[in-house]
Amino acid sequence: MENLLLLTHRIPFPPNKGDKIRSYHLLKHLAQHYRVHLGTFVDDAEDWQYLPKVQALCASSHFARLSPPLARLRSLRALLLNRTLSLDYYNDGGLHAWVKETVKAQGIGRILVFSSAMAQYAEAYPDAQRVIDFVDVDSDKWRQYAEKKSWPMSWLYRHEARQLLRYERKVAAACGASLFVSQPEAALFRQLAPESAARIGHFNNGVDTEYFSPARDYENPYPAGQRAIVFTGAMDYWPNVDAVQWFAREVLPGVLALHPDTVFTIVGARPAPEVQQLQALPGVRVTGTVPDVRPYVAHAALAVAPLRVARGVQNKVLEAMAMGKTVIVSPQALEGIRAEAGRDLLLANDAAQFAAGIVQALAQPDAELGRRARDRVETLYGWASNLAQVETLLEGNSLSAMQAAENNTVQDAA
Numbered sequence: 049m050e051n052l053l054l055l056t057h058r059i060p061f062p063p064n065k066g067d068k069i070r071s072y073h074l075l076k077h078l079a080q081h082y083r084v085h086l087g088t089f090v091d092d093a094e095d096w097q098y099l100p101k102v103q104a105l106c107a108s109s110h111f112a113r114l115s116p117p118l119a120r121l122r123s124l125r126a127l128l129l130n131r132t133l134s135l136d137y138y139n140d141g142g143l144h145a146w147v148k149e150t151v152k153a154q155g156i157g158r159i160l161v162f163s164s165a166m167a168q169y170a171e172a173y174p175d176a177q178r179v180i181d182f183v184d185v186d187s188d189k190w191r192q193y194a195e196k197k198s199w200p201m202s203w204l205y206r207h208e209a210r211q212l213l214r215y216e217r218k219v220a221a222a223c224g225a226s227l228f229v230s231q232p233e234a235a236l237f238r239q240l241a242p243e244s245a246a247r248i249g250h251f252n253n254g255v256d257t258e259y260f261s262p263a264r265d266y267e268n269p270y271p272a273g274q275r276a277i278v279f280t281g282a283m284d285y286w287p288n289v290d291a292v293q294w295f296a297r298e299v300l301p302g303v304l305a306l307h308p309d310t311v312f313t314i315v316g317a318r319p320a321p322e323v324q325q326l327q328a329l330p331g332v333r334v335t336g337t338v339p340d341v342r343p344y345v346a347h348a349a350l351a352v353a354p355l356r357v358a359r360g361v362q363n364k365v366l367e368a369m370a371m372g373k374t375v376i377v378s379p380q381a382l383e384g385i386r387a388e389a390g391r392d393l394l395l396a397n398d399a400a401q402f403a404a405g406i407v408q409a410l411a412q413p414d415a416e417l418g419r420r421a422r423d424r425v426e427t428l429y430g431w432a433s434n435l436a437q438v439e440t441l442l443e444g445n446s447l448s449a450m451q452a453a454e455n456n457t458v459q460d461a462a
Contacts, residue, residue, distance in 0.1 A: 230384030254431030
């Protein structure tokens with residue numbers, strides 16, 4: 049097997065945890081075809097327990113300890129130098145040294161970078177076949193944050209959006225291929241970086257449909273007599289915090305007026321204080337960390353994704369679809385997902401539409417909607433076929449064949 053260097057901003061494990069799902073499946077797939085040398089960060093004390101499982105997939109590895117509070121302080125230096133905060137946040141001398149030693153010792157000719165902040169570790173190796181998975185257009189996410197915040201955070205976020213876009217364009221120009229999580233995300237970046245348009249593509253996230261299966265028997269986590277509307281996600285992530293606050297205050301009261309037995313259940317780790325305070329409102333429950341989100345989704349009457357700020361593809365939507373649930377989403381949450389509103393899921397543009405859609409779904413459940421949702425995920429969101437496309441790029445093939453294959457799959461599913 050050939051050697052490959054994989055660089056990720058967070059340890060790619062566990063495989064069912066939010067932003068680690070895509071990186072874990074990348075690592076698992078690549079380990080079947082290459083001797084993978086992994087350089088990554090550990091920013092959560094709980095994640096150290098996963099080292100043996102990750103190491104078992106790698107020929108070698110380096111895990112850099114990252115303290116988020118210290119990293120935030122360190123990144124502020126970038127303001128003085130007029131550069132992106134993200135690079136300083138993830139800048140580690142030990143990891144730089146390990147990468148240099150590994151590239152030399154192993155004769156690394158292929159490098160896969162996961163997220164823009166990790167591209168700094170591959171800059172010194174222009175002779176390698178370098179592919180970057182940006183996942184999302186992070187610079188545009190910062191721009192959206194700026195629009196929602198007041199000064200001085202709005203100024204800081206706009207600064208990061210400008211500087212990060214400049215760096216993203218530099219990285220895209222230097223890499224053989226730049227990938228994103230969806231076709232709309234790739235299209236947006238082509239507009240922002242037209243000089244690299246021919247080398248910008250995407251591959252879909254996948255869903256483990258055997259793991260997220262409605263056929264499994266899950267113990268009901270809800271009290272008798274309650275009908276749950278479930279939202280899942282990391283609850284210290286600002287777009288999720290914003291979404292549940294808006295839903296609890298603007299949508300839920302209208303639902304409770306007609307269905308008083310409804311409980312909006314917010315499932316996810318590290319709930320921010322603003323999220324915890326929502327429990328003072330009628331019909332809101334915050335679980336915090338749970339060992340398994342599947343029972344909460346399986347026994348919910350329906351799932352919602354009322355995000356107002358979003359980039360890329362929402363795994364929470366795909367997972368609920370895989371479990372055959374009726375899912376009601378905002379336009380932002382639907383962006384990037386190959387699903388038909390009204391056929392595979394329900395779309396709501398504002399609070400009134402969300403409330404009306406939920407009331408209708410509770411009064412007249414549609415089992416066929418959930419069945420079609422799962423069929424859509426099984427057809428378009430399998431990991432094996434999507435990840436095989438990344439391998440072709442690492443071997444120096446062009447994006448055109450990769451995207452043609454993906455388009456054929458979409459046409460077959462239509």
